[in-house]
Amino acid sequence: RWRPGQGRGLGSHVPGVSELVKAGGNVGPRSLPHGLSAWREDEIVWVGPRSKAAKGPSPITIDGPCVLRWGPWLVEVAVDADPQRLGARSNQWLSLERAPFPWRMRAWRRGDRYHRDGAPGTKRIARQWSDRKIPTAVRVVLPVLEADGRLVWAGLLGGASDVVASLDGEGAQVSIHWAPRAGFDPLD
Numbered sequence: 001r002w003r004p005g006q007g008r009g010l011g012s013h014v015p016g017v018s019e020l021v022k023a024g025g026n027v028g029p030r031s032l033p034h035g036l037s038a039w040r041e042d043e044i045v046w047v048g049p050r051s052k053a054a055k056g057p058s059p060i061t062i063d064g065p066c067v068l069r070w071g072p073w074l075v076e077v078a079v080d081a082d083p084q085r086l087g088a089r090s091n092q093w094l095s096l097e098r099a100p101f102p103w104r105m106r107a108w109r110r111g112d113r114y115h116r117d118g119a120p121g122t123k124r125i126a127r128q129w130s131d132r133k134i135p136t137a138v139r140v141v142l143p144v145l146e147a148d149g150r151l152v153w154a155g156l157l158g159g160a161s162d163v164v165a166s167l168d169g170e171g172a173q174v175s176i177h178w179a180p181r182a183g184f185d186p187l188d
Contacts, residue, residue: 001078003068013030013032013033013038013165015046016030016038016124017030017032017045017051019040020038020039020040020045021040021045023040023074023079024183026039026040026041027039027040028040028046034048035077036048036063041135041136041137043133044135045148045187046135046137048137049109049176054139056071056106056107056108056140056141056142057070057107057141057143059104059106059107060104060106061102061104061105061147062077062101062102062103062104062105062106063101063102064077064079064101065077065078065079065172070105070143071141071143071175072141073141073142073143073155073176074176074177075105075143075175075176076174076175076176076177077109077172077173077174077175078172078175079096079172079173081173085120092117092158092159092164092174093159093164093165093171093172093173093174094152094153094163094164094165094171094172094174095112095146095163095164095165095171096171098162098163098165099147099152099160099163100147100148100149101147101172103145103146103147104145104146105117105143105144105145105154106143106144106146107127107141107143108126108138108142108144108154110126111124112124112144112151112154113125114127114151114152114154114160115160115161115162116128116154116157116158116159116160116161117158117159117160117161117162117164118140118150118158120160123156125151126139126156128154129142129154129156129157132156132157134156142155142156143155145164145174147163153174153185155176156176161172
């Protein structure tokens with residue numbers, strides 16, 4: 001998005017960013033003014049903070065049903081709610097017997113692994129996101145959930161195979177929606 005007056009100094013960098021659009025695969029980063037970089041991952045050109053090693057939001061404890069903001073995500077944890085109301089992305093229930101509250105929501109760490117429901121075995125979360133072509137810039141701010149010290153759910157992947165419950169059983173459903181704050185401007 002280009003806004004006159006707010007992109008001072010970016011004009012001379014347009015050709016370099018255009019090259020990223022034409023390039024294939026993973027390329028970058030290219031330095032831009034205002035502490036920004038541009039890089040390409042798969043089919044997407046990203047413009048964001050210079051450091052790709054940004055940290056996710058601080059961990060929080062979830063003691064029960066709630067709606068909260070965690071970084072750029074709006075997170076809803078519902079118990080015995082209507083699956084249609086929570087949306088298509090939220091089609092898994094987590095068994096509260098096998099994953100009791102309190103839950104801890106945190107950013108993923110290198111080496112985090114779990115056995116995603118429907119997958120053949122335990123795999124690193126970063127690898128599962130990579131297989132689904134989730135860009136690194138998005139992975140940094142995706143939440144994971146722990147219950148009793150083990151990973152039970154990961155953003156955009158779903159629940160662990162040993163805690164996913166049927167829709168007609170007792171459980172909790174986790175729903176996340178990308179919801180950047182109103183008025184967000186990466187140049188601010």
